[in-house]
Amino acid sequence: MDTEILETVLGGLIIAVLADIIFGEPSGYVHLAVISGKLSGGLAKRFEKTRRKRALGTFTLYFTILVIMIPSILFLYYLNSLNFIYIIFLLIYSVMLKTTFALSSMGKHINPIIKSMKEGDLEKARLYLSLCVRRETSGLDAPAIASAAIETVAEGITDSFTGALFMYSIFGIIGAGIYRIVNTLDSTFGYRDSNYFYFGKAAARADTILNYIPAMFTAALIHISAFLLNYNVKAIPARSTFHNFQSRNAALSIGSMAAVLNVKLEKRGRYIVNSGGFEPTFDQIRKSLRIFYLSFILMVMFVTIPVLIIFTLLVWPHVGIIYSHGLGFLF
Secondary structure, three states: OHHHHHHHHHHHHHHHHHHHHHHOOOOHHHOHHHHHHHHHHHHHHHOOOOOOHHHHHHHHHHHHHHHHHHHHHHHHHHHHHOHHHHHHHHHHHHHHHHOOOOOHHHHHHHHHHHHHHHOOOHHHHHHHHHOOOOOOOOOOOHHHHHHHHHHHHHHHHHHHHHHHHHHHHHHHHHHHHHHHHHHHHHHHHOOOOOOOOOOOHHHHHHHHHHOHHHHHHHHHHHHHHHHHOOOHHHOOOHHHHHHHOOOHHHHHHHHHHHHHHOEOEEEOOOEEEOOOOEOOOHHHHHHHHHHHHHHHHHHHHHHHHHHHHHHHHHHHHHOHHHHHOOOHHHO
């Protein structure tokens, strides 16, 4: 029984990773981030004129999780009970898992910026950057464009995969799914602006909690990857960059990337990281992207799979109610 469940969770992970590499992101109709974004966005518009924004923001977070995850779990449970179509169950399981993390999409967004900067076309680089960040890009010079792109890659290590894969390794597809929904609502509403300051507080707090441990993995992965790629020959101590941020999780990812590449990263009006570092160029963006890819490989091989095996074989089998009801594949 345990080995069969392990085959499902490991097989689903392998298929999901291969699907990302070969096909990229699935259609929005089956993508957790897209579905949760549309559902929560519709609720946000409905609650736009209310004064109880904090409470309704909390309601939106929990409502979105329940409305998406409960039918998904029931559907997977039903498919799993039909033993003669196991391969269909495994494929659907893998597609759902794939929508909780992203690998190839980062390159699709960042490589056009690198190419445009290399060709000296800053106007086009600003346009491509505007698809990745919320900040105003029209007046950014080359170092500022490079800085924003590197920050996007650094934060993307946590948001794109360490958070979801860490949750998957312990709590299975339920944990990964909840993480993706929370992270999507945080990226949509968890910003410090007048529109969603109170409405997005619940999502922002939940995202901070869920990313507490993954952010530490991100920092470690950035340093290990930079070492393996021989990029940290001019590195500075990462701790010296952490005080520039209000967000601990952002500090661990962006600060670590600034440290290993020894570059100055700046979001005008908000922070300057490693002010004595080199001005970033498209070459540093390329290096950060390679760190991103190697971090994914290391995360899957040395964190996700080992932890997944431990929890599948040694932890969850002792939670009798889960296994006795045939729900082991979900955890």
